[in-house]
Amino acid sequence: MLSKFVFLKYYFSKIFLKKNKNFFLKIPAEKLFFTSKIKVSEIKFFLKKKDIKNKKFFFWDGNWDKKKLKIEEYKKANINYNSVFQIFKSKKKYYQSDEYKHKSKIILSGKKTDRGQKSISDLKKYFKSLNNLKLSLKRNGYLNQSQLKDGNINDEIGVVVGRNGEIIKLEDKFGGTHRFALCKILKINKVYINIKAIHLNYLKKNISQFSKQYDDKKLIELIKNKIKKQYLISKN
Secondary structure, eight states: OHHHHHHHHHHHHHHHHHHHHHHHHTSBHHHHOEEEEEEGGGEEEEEOGGGOOOTTBSEEOSSGGGGOEEGGGHHHHOHHHHHHHHHHTSOOOGGGSHHHHHHHHHHHTTOOOTTOOOSHHHHHHHHHHHHHHHHHHHHHOOOOGGGSTTOOTTOSEEEEEOTTSOEEEEOSTTSOHHHHHHHHHHTOOEEEEEEEEEEHHHHHTTHHHHHTOOOHHHHHHHHHHHHHHHHOOBOO
C-alpha cells in the first residue's frame, strides 16, 4: 500500500511540475524584467551572443549558462569591449581601435553597422559620444537611465542569472558593453543592471513555494519579489 502511495505521489508531482515548467517558460520577459544596482565585481561572467536564448521570455531552460565565460576573456571575444580599453586605457586614437576599423569597413562596403551608422561622419559622432560618456561617468558616477534626460529604462547593463545564481553579462549591442568597460577602467564600484532572464533551475529550487499560488498574476508578483530580494542591493 505504501509503495503504491509513493508511486502516485511521484507520478502526480511529475505531472504537476511539468505543467508548471510550461507555464513558467512562457512568462513574457516584460512581466518580470527589473532594474537593480550591484557591485561591478559581482559580474564575473559573460555569455556570447550565439548562446543567448529567446529574449521574449524570462525563464530559460537548458545548458546555456554552462557556456558562460570568465569576464577576463571578454576583451578577446568582443571588439567593442576591447576597443574601450584600447582608447581609454592604452590611449590609442579612436580610429586606431579595432571597433572603428571593423565598423568603417562595413560602412565603406555600403552597409549599415549594427548600431545604424551609415557614414564615417556617423561613426565619428559615435566615438565622440563614448568620450562624453566617459566624462559623465567620471564626473557623476553611474547614473541609471531614469536619471538621464533621454534615458531608456531597458538600456542598463544587460545580464542574465544562471542556475546557481551567478550574474552573467550579455554580449549584446544593448548590453551596456561600453559603459561596463568604462566602469572597469574608472574603477566605479556600483552599476545598474537589467536582469533580462533567469535559469529555470533557479525557480525549481523554490518550486514548492511557488506552486502553492494558483493565481497567475499573484504568482508572477511572488517570483518577482523573491528575485528582487536576492539581487536588489540598493534602491538608489
